[in-house]
Amino acid sequence: MTNVMALDLGTTGTRAVLFNDKGEMKGSAYKEWASFFPSPAEVEQDAAAWWSATREMIVEVLKKTKVDPRDIKAVAVTNQRETIVPVDKEGNPLANAIVWQDRRTTKECDFIRNKIGKEKVYKIAGLTIDPYFSASKILWFKNNRPEIYNKAAKFLLVHDFIVKKLTGKFITDHSNASRTMLFDITKRKWSDELLAGTGIDGAKLPDALPPGKVAGNVLPGAGTGLDPGTIVVAGAGDQQCAALGVGVTEKGRVKCTMGTGTFLLAYSADVKLDPTTRALCSCAAIENSYVVEASMFSTGSLLRWARDTLGHAECDEAAAINQSPYQVIDKKAETSPVGAKGLLFLPFIVGAGAPYWNPDARGTLFGLAAGHQRGDIYRSIMEGTSFDVKKNLDVFKEMGLDTRELRLTGGGSRSQIWSKILADA
Structure with missing residues (x-):
């Protein structure tokens, strides 16, 4: 029987769930992780903990269900949105991730508001200017941790980080990209105008695919217990997936x-x-x-x-x-x-x-x-x-x-x- 696996990386932990080809859940496993609060306005997480917990839960759900990994057709990822982490070219985190709840970036939001304008950002990205969204967090690194910004090969959302670990590719999806304040939701591509206005280097962003498209295949040695070559699908943000569900x-x-x-x-x-x-x-x-x-x-x-x-x-x-x-x-x-x-x-x-x-x-x-x-x-x-x-x-x-x-x-x-x-x- 063919099976598919969903990886749900929320704000407080990760869940691996296995479904058969009838859509019936065969088993799941969940593990929490910690958030850190350097100040009352700041919320961070260790991206390495995302990957460690995800690998553990994949192994656990395989053990629980006794499913042969070769019978898993594909894996898809859903995630807490907006949270951003800088990584090197191998996908290793260069600093803690700034979580979507973090409110430290009010100065960066003021800069975007003055440089581009609230109305233009909303018309292109469909978002208001707020510390919630990823662009202000990337700008914070550029302004306050320039050594991290310059060293970063990419800035990744949670979905993208896990896809990179599974496949070796830097991939996001349209639903997650549309929560960054840098994505043109009508043209469904990174916005040259918003990138130029914010001063963020577009080369530091992953390629954006439609949800449900193949992002790559599980690498040998990923340490997940999944069969090398298993299809990894670009998923979608957790709230968009919940709406579909x-x-x-x-x-x-x-x-x-x-x-x-x-x-x-x-x-x-x-x-x-x-x-x-x-x-x-x-x-x-x-x-x-x-x-x-x-x-x-x-x-x-x-x-x-x-x-x-x-x-x-x-x-x-x-x-x-x-x-x-x-x-x-x-x-x-x-x-x-x-x-x-x-x-x-x-x-x-x-x-x-x-x-x-x-x-x-x-x-x-x-x-x-x-x-x-x-x-x-x-x-x-x-x-x-x-x-x-x-x-x-x-x-x-x-x-x-x-x-x-x-x-x-x-x-x-x-x-x-x-x-x-x-x-x-």
């Missing part, structure tokens, strides 16, 4: 992924832009189609922060009854009434994404009083993020998008109370 392939359907952040994606056959640049437009996982997107940076990461800073009792209780701490947190949130007893939470701990695009915004817990309990704080987080989603859905409607059906995915969707709060909002 839940059927956002026609008008009227919107995908809402509640993971580390929340990402709303609606299908569009053509480039569709918002006159006030609140929503984004990027290349979809399906060739020659698009997604309109609203990106909110903090959702699951907020509850993880609450777990780690406030939820020690919930963690202890969860361990005693063999449950996830989040299940116990849900129960505590259920004890709080609608409105969380007057607590209002603004979910901007790493700046505000859509529709505000304010990198200087910060999280706020407003109305805290002596009578509040942890359950009220947990519920206020769920309510604050849910109203952020509603605000962005209202923007989609103002753009004329059909939003009759919202399809919920991601870790947050496993929470019944959070899903209900979102539906009520």
